[in-house]
Amino acid sequence: MIDVQNLCKTYQLGNVNVSALKNATFSFERGEFVAIMGPSGSGKSTLMNLLGCLDLPSSGTYRLDGNDIQGMTPDRLAEIRNRKIGFVFQNFNLLPRASALENIELPLLYGRVPDSSKKAMSALDRVGLSERARHNPSELSGGERQRVAIARAIVNEPAIILADEPTGNLDSRTGKEIMNIFTQLNRDGVMVLLVTHEEEIAQYARHILLMKDGEIVKNAMIAEIAT
Amino acid sequence: MLILDLFKMALRSLIANKLRTFLTTLGIIIGVASVISMIAIGEGAKQQTLSTISKFGTNIISIKPGREKKRHVSGDRVVTLTLEDARAIESGVPLITGVAAQVYKAAQLKYSSKNTNTTVRGTGQDYGRLANFTIDRGRYFNMSEIRTSRQVAVLGATVVKNLFEETNENPVGKTIKVDGKNYLIIGSMEAKGALSWYDPDDQIFIPVTTAQKRLFGMDHVQSIDVQAANIEDLETIKEDIDRLLRLRHNIREDKESDFHVQNSSQWLNSWGDAAKTFTYLLGGVAAISLMVGGIGIMNIMLVSVTERTREIGIRKAIGAKKREILEQFLIESVLMSFLGGGIGILLGLVIAKTVSKMGGWETVVSVESILLAFGFSVGIGIFFGYYPANKAANMNPIDALRYE
Numbered sequence: 001m002i003d004v005q006n007l008c009k010t011y012q013l014g015n016v017n018v019s020a021l022k023n024a025t026f027s028f029e030r031g032e033f034v035a036i037m038g039p040s041g042s043g044k045s046t047l048m049n050l051l052g053c054l055d056l057p058s059s060g061t062y063r064l065d066g067n068d069i070q071g072m073t074p075d076r077l078a079e080i081r082n083r084k085i086g087f088v089f090q091n092f093n094l095l096p097r098a099s100a101l102e103n104i105e106l107p108l109l110y111g112r113v114p115d116s117s118k119k120a121m122s123a124l125d126r127v128g129l130s131e132r133a134r135h136n137p138s139e140l141s142g143g144e145r146q147r148v149a150i151a152r153a154i155v156n157e158p159a160i161i162l163a164d165e166p167t168g169n170l171d172s173r174t175g176k177e178i179m180n181i182f183t184q185l186n187r188d189g190v191m192v193l194l195v196t197h198e199e200e201i202a203q204y205a206r207h208i209l210l211m212k213d214g215e216i217v218k219n220a221m222i223a224e225i226a227t
Numbered sequence: 228m229l230i231l232d233l234f235k236m237a238l239r240s241l242i243a244n245k246l247r248t249f250l251t252t253l254g255i256i257i258g259v260a261s262v263i264s265m266i267a268i269g270e271g272a273k274q275q276t277l278s279t280i281s282k283f284g285t286n287i288i289s290i291k292p293g294r295e296k297k298r299h300v301s302g303d304r305v306v307t308l309t310l311e312d313a314r315a316i317e318s319g320v321p322l323i324t325g326v327a328a329q330v331y332k333a334a335q336l337k338y339s340s341k342n343t344n345t346t347v348r349g350t351g352q353d354y355g356r357l358a359n360f361t362i363d364r365g366r367y368f369n370m371s372e373i374r375t376s377r378q379v380a381v382l383g384a385t386v387v388k389n390l391f392e393e394t395n396e397n398p399v400g401k402t403i404k405v406d407g408k409n410y411l412i413i414g415s416m417e418a419k420g421a422l423s424w425y426d427p428d429d430q431i432f433i434p435v436t437t438a439q440k441r442l443f444g445m446d447h448v449q450s451i452d453v454q455a456a457n458i459e460d461l462e463t464i465k466e467d468i469d470r471l472l473r474l475r476h477n478i479r480e481d482k483e484s485d486f487h488v489q490n491s492s493q494w495l496n497s498w499g500d501a502a503k504t505f506t507y508l509l510g511g512v513a514a515i516s517l518m519v520g521g522i523g524i525m526n527i528m529l530v531s532v533t534e535r536t537r538e539i540g541i542r543k544a545i546g547a548k549k550r551e552i553l554e555q556f557l558i559e560s561v562l563m564s565f566l567g568g569g570i571g572i573l574l575g576l577v578i579a580k581t582v583s584k585m586g587g588w589e590t591v592v593s594v595e596s597i598l599l600a601f602g603f604s605v606g607i608g609i610f611f612g613y614y615p616a617n618k619a620a621n622m623n624p625i626d627a628l629r630y631e
Contacts, residue, residue: 054544054624075548082546093541093628097243109232110546152545 001159001191002051003027007060009046020046022214023060028207030159033186035194035202038211044195045164047211051193052085052162053077065159082111086153090165092145094137094152100124101133104152111156123155124148127181143174150181160191167201179204230558233551237559240531241566248563251527254520255567255607256574259600262513263575266596268582269505271589276498286458287357288465288490290316290451290472306447307476307485310435313351313451315475320467325353325454330438330445336390336431337404343389346430347405349438355381355416357454358427365399365414373434376441380410384418385429405431406442461490517603520567521611528560528615539619540627553620560612561605568604572597 009021021043028034038044049055050062053069054077062069064084069077086107087093094103101120108116124130127147137145146166153161163182167175183204186192196202203222210218241248292307313328330349335342348354355367368379382390382398391398398412410433419427439445455464465488472486532539539552579590 049625052544054628075550078543078546078548081544087544089628093537093544095538095541097239106542107545109229110542110548110551112229156546 001028001030001032001065003061003063004051005061007047007050007062008058009043009050009055010058019214021050021057024216026209026216026219028191030191031186031189032207033183033192033194033205034207034209035196035205036209036211037195037197037202039197041213042211043214044211046214047209048162048164048193048195051160052087053080078110082107083156084159086150086156086158086161088146088149088153088161088163088166090168092137092142092149092169094145094148096137099134099136100129100140100148100151103137103148104155107152107156113156120151120155123151126154127151141174142170143177146170146174146178147181150178150185154185154190158190160193161185162193162195164195165197166194167196167198175201230554233555233558234562236555237562240535240559241562244531247527248566251523252520252563252567252570254523255517255564255604256520256571258513258516258520259568259571259604260574260578261516262509262600263572263592263596264578264582264590265509265512267575267579267590267592268588269502269509270591270593270596271583273498273502274591275589286455286461286490288453288455288461288468288488290453290468290486290488292447292449292486306445308448308451309446310439310448312472312475313448315471316451316453316468319471320453320464322456322460322464323453324456325357327351327354327357327452328435328448329354329450329452330435330443330448331430332438332443334406334442336386337407338390338401341390341393343386345383345386345389347438347442348430348432349435349442350432351435353454354432354452357452360419361417363415363417364397365412367414367432368434373436376436377434378408378410378437378441379413379433380405381414381416381432382412383416383428383430383432385426386431387415405433408441465490513600513603517607520604521564521607524560524563524608525611525615527563528556528612529618531559532556532615532619535619536622536627536630539622540624540630543622543624544628549620552622553616556616556619557609557612560616561608564604564608564612568601571604572600575600 004024004026007021007024008019011018011020024047036044036047046055050057053064056070056072056077064080067080069080072080081087094100095106098106101117101124104120104123105116108119113119121130121133124133127150129144129147129151132140132144132148137148140148146169150161150166161182166182167178170178179201182192182194192205194201194205202208205222207221208218209216290308290312308328310328313326317323317326327350331346333344334347335344352368352370352373354360355362362381363384365381367381368377372379380403387398390403398415401412402409403412404410416428416432433442435448439448453464453468455461468488469484473484476485478484542552576592579592582588583590
């Protein structure tokens with residue numbers, strides 16, 4: 001499903017080349033639940049951006065569903081993000097002037113999927129918020145907003161959900177609710193890639209990628225680490 | 228993404244910033260409104276003038292005393308034209324169908340207990356025909372009445388109305404007093420219709436000789452009108468008249484004439500030139516104000532793109548393509564200029580209507596000016612909206628998402 005070989009990302013800051021990601025190599029199959037951990041500046045975000053097809057690697061290969069994303073045009077990448085990847089962000093990133101339903105509908109509209117409002121409604125139902133369809137994000141609580149964001153991420157039935165600190169702005173009880181939704185989605189067969197620095201949240205995953213200074217220092221099952 | 232969804236989103240963002248949207252479109256509104264109303268006023272003035280000229284007749288050559296370059300010299304004091312000049316033209320210039328010498332002055336008319344002030348025009352037998360007047364009742368005066376300076380008068384429609392409307396009498400055969408002297412009414416004219424600043428029906432016509440000797444006490448004439456048989460011959464006739472009169476007035480070749488010859492087509496030409504200048508001027512004003520309006524739109528769109536960087540990032544992350552972002556912002560700016568154009572047209576119409584109501588001024592709103600103004604403003608929206616929209620479309624999604 002995800003196959004990463006010697007993936008590198010180098011940024012140019014003035015005259016200095018900064019290696020944000022060095023020789024990352026790993027692969028995950030469909031249905032994995034992975035927590036990517038590490039201190040800030042360790043390269044988590046860079047890895048997320050690459051896996052989310054928001055950015056292209058400097059070298060190495062990234063195959064998503066067998067497709068090498070190297071050399072793809074921005075529009076082609078947008079198409080892949082639209083069809084195969086769902087994003088969930090720490091600060092929700094909902095459009096403030098659109099209702100919950102309209103926010104969820106947006107990926108369907110960009111993907112030109114028919115029956116968009118019906119599908120958006122059923123996605124909202126899956127996160128248990130159907131009675132809030134007409135509310136704007138400002139009228140929703142933090143947990144509700146994140147659930148709307150999850151509904152938006154899954155509405156196109158993607159193979160992967162990328163969640164970047166999804167519980168970072170929530171209290172621990174709401175955080176648990178959100179993590180339960182991810183667990184449920186994972187059980188339904190969606191691969192969840194979770195970026196977090198909270199051990200507790202990482203416990204929901206089955207697999208951990210630990211990063212430091214742009215390198216993957218540990219790649220193991222949670223069960224193995226515990227022992 | 229369907230165009231309708233993009234349209235809805237653009238509309239929503241414009242509505243969310245109502246005041247900003249209004250202020251931004253104000254430039255376009257003012258530009259379009261000024262174009263519409265000014266063209267309407269100019270066009271109205273033009274048509275009014277044209278109809279005046281055509282009422283007077285387009286194949287008429289008019290000779291006035293005085294040098295052409297000194298038009299401000301009052302015709303009354305320049306006494307170079309005479310009745311003999313008119314006769315000489317009539318007998319000596321080919322290709323003409325009528326000559327009418329004229330003298331005119333304001334005078335008071337009295338009939339029984341009624342008074343009115345009007346213009347008394349002393350003229351020849353051809354004048355009624357030259358000036359496109361039609362006899363309503365009675366007849367026009369003839370050669371023998373002119374030769375013998377008879378005190379007869381033909382009344383314009385407004386004068387008839389002023390003096391005879393109440394009693395509903397037939398004016399023909401009645402006697403009126405003109406500055407105290409008795410004149411027999413031998414005919415009345417059909418109404419030609421008044422213009423806002425001039426009523427051709429508010430005058431009476433008497434034989435030119437009568438006017439000169441018995442009423443005004445002058446032996447020159449104030450104007451000679453000559454009718455050409457064909458409009459194509461106007462220039463030839465003008466040259467002939469010029470040559471003839473210079474000869475009669477003993478003017479040496481190196482000296483200027485003491486009269487000037489003009490015709491209504493000259494008038495039309497100079498009006499055409501004035502109208503053209505006016506149009507260029509309007510075009511300039513319109514272009515500048517629409518340009519300023521367009522820069523206003525561009526400015527606000529740039530602000531809007533920056534403000535909504537994160538939104539752009541979100542849209543890109545969930546699969547918006549370059550083109551879809553570009554279209555979204557372009558639709559917004561075009562919508563704004565479209566709105567400005569629409570309101571501007573309405574405002575322009577209101578201004579034009581108000582001007583014609585309050586100023587008694589005719590205004591003509593042409594469909595072309597509306598289409599032009601509208602097309603122009605929408606074009607401005609596209610032109611000035613493209614750069615900000617393109618800037619939004621080319622944003623890097625990662626940077627846009629991270630934007631605070």
